[in-house]
Amino acid sequence: MSGPNPVPNGARGEAALELAGETVRLRPSFAALVAAEEELGPLFELVDRAADGRLSLSDMAALFWHCLADPPQGLTRERLGEAIVEMGLAKLSPVLRGILRQILGGR
Known part of the structure; x- marks a missing residue:
């Protein structure tokens, strides 16, 4: 990995x-999830939308943006959104599932 980001800690x-x-590391910390909730609405509703296949790219980009831990210098939310589209949902699904699992299950 490059930059100051250590290996993500699954625990x-x-x-x-x-x-x-x-x-880059995504860390669903309390502060990150509160910020995401302020923008996206209640987290349980976000999880329900995801389970029903109704999570939008905008929702995913916002959740990932708020969960970024030590983002690279110069990274913008627009660039993150472009990267999400470039990667495609198949590659992002495991990352999204992990964050949603963390929202539901905690540490």
Whole structure:
């Protein structure tokens, strides 16, 4: 991995996301989830939307944005959204599932 991001710690609910050749960590911390909830609405509703296949790209980008731990310098939310589209849902599904599992199950 490049930059200051250490290997994601699964015990803390962290996940790795490949972003333009760099690995970034997503950490669903309390502060990150509160920020996501303020933007996206209640987390249980977010999980329900995901389970029903109604989670939008915008929802996913917002959740990932708020969960970024030590994002690379210069990373913008727009660039994150573009990277999500470039990667495709098949590659992102395990990362999203891990974060949603963390929301439901905690540490």
